[in-house]
Amino acid sequence: MALTLYSLIQSVILCTNAIAVLHEERFLCKLGWAADQGVGGFGDDLGIKAQIHNLVRSVRTVMRVPLILVNSACIVLLLLFG
Amino acid sequence: MDLSHHGYRATKQRARPAPPTGDPVLFEDTSSAALGPSSQGYYASGYNMEGPPNDTQGGPGMNNLFADPMASAAMMYGSSLANRGQEIVNKEIGRFMSVNKLKYFFAVDTRYVLKKLMILMFPYTHQDWDVRYHRDTPLTPRQDVNAPDLYIPTMAFITYILLAGMALGIQKRFSPEVLGLCASTALVWVIIEVLIMLLSLYLLTVHSDLSTFDLIAYSGYKYVGIIFTMTCGLLFGSDGYFVALAWSSFAIMFFIVRSLKMKILTSVSSDSMGMGSSAKPQIRIYITVATAIFQPIIIYWLTSHLVR
DSSP: OOOOHHHHHHHHHHHHHHHHTOOIIIIITTTTOOTTSOOOOOSSOSOHHHHHHHHHHHHHHHSHHHHHHHHHHHHHHHHHHO | OHHHHHHHHHHHHHHTTTGGGGOHHHHTTTSOTTHHHHHHHHHHHHHHHHTTTTTTTHHHHHHHHHHOHHHHHHHHHHHHHHHHHHHHHHHHHHHHSOHHHHHHHTOOOHHHHHHHHHHHHOGGGOOOOOOOEETTEEOOTTTOTTSOOSHHHHHHHHHHHHHHHHHHHHTTOOOHHHHHHHHHHHHHHHHHHHHHHHHHHHHTTOOOOOOHHHHHHHHHTHHHHHHHHHHHHHHHHHHHHHHHHHHHHHHHHHHHHHHHIIIIITOOOSOOSSSOOSSOHHHHHHHHHHHHHHHHHHHHHHHHHHHO
16 A cells, blocks of 8 residues: 555545534534533543544634635645646 | 976876865765765876866866866855755754654664564564663663664664565566665555554554654564565566465464554553543453455555566
């Protein structure tokens, strides 16, 4: 299996895109992970579900704008160079 | 004609040491003061040896380079640009990772490297696995043999790439592209392993003082086992390969379990309200054992196609 840095970058971009396109109303509310629901409890011994919730929420907030730029660059490069 | 050329070159050769000192920023930051004059003397003697063969066009043109004020002004400007570029690069790199922290990992000496290699190959007799601290800061690898470093993983990684090239050459399937492919595959596996470790440590709320560089260091220690396995495989054939694979697998598993046990299983929870550790001890044991089991799989994956 020939893993290259390019395939690693591709998989990271695809995973981040997958996290970013999760729809809030249709999907995350069903799981109880909506962005506006407060997470009760302080500290960080809330278990793995709260940690994943935090991670998904922060990835969606932080990576929204850079993903637009990176995806546009990927589209242009793939159109030009195949 | 020849006499005048020789005379011209003779004067230029005496004047040769002078122009490079006009722009010290290009020459002074890599060598000490003791090396400076000798390097300039080398330049002068080197040029003198090249002088006689190409004395038609190259000679007078090169001689005029340092005498021409425009060219020397351009060189000054270029060297100041290079200096500014260097500062900007250092500042940008300093924003992503702390260079001082990186220097900590390369503060090694020969005694540490030898002892660490012995421990990596035969960890069963090592008694004391604690990383010693000095007023809350961990000791440098020079003073504490249990401290992780990045020198051994880097050197082992590069040696692995060279050995892979040699093994492919023995099997007559060498080409430069395959070497680059091998190198990037190994690098990608290191990155994947570090990312999985970071993700699992974050998700399972294990509060340890393992930084990213520590994880890169512990993940890179298996390359010493990989080198040993490949060497035995190349020297002793398939049987030697499997024996060395078993030996280095057990050694690296023992090493990882003992080293990470100190860091993960005994980490203190930040919430000190008497509610116990933030992650159940079983989860931490699972993480440590999973990391340990991952190592021989990677060792086998990265070396089997090279030794068959």
